[in-house]
Amino acid sequence: MERCIECGSKHADYLPHDITNMYYHLKFYETHRRALQWIDAFRHCDQGIFDDIQNGLYGKGINLYDPIPLNAELPDHSAH
């Protein structure tokens, strides 16, 4: 599997970007001039995975447009 050009980690196209990879945060900021938000990491995912992550974040009271803290992890999205 190739390294993702967005986040620098190895993952399938339909899976979220690796928000634990510092490179992803830095590269995103360089490109977009704003902090990485939760939605940025998984808006490209398959619908089922998208829904799982979105529901998991809502369950934690997280807004999808909040910036992602550096030590954060995405909710479970392995059910599909």
Ligand SMILES: [Zn+2]
């Ligand atoms: Zn990625």
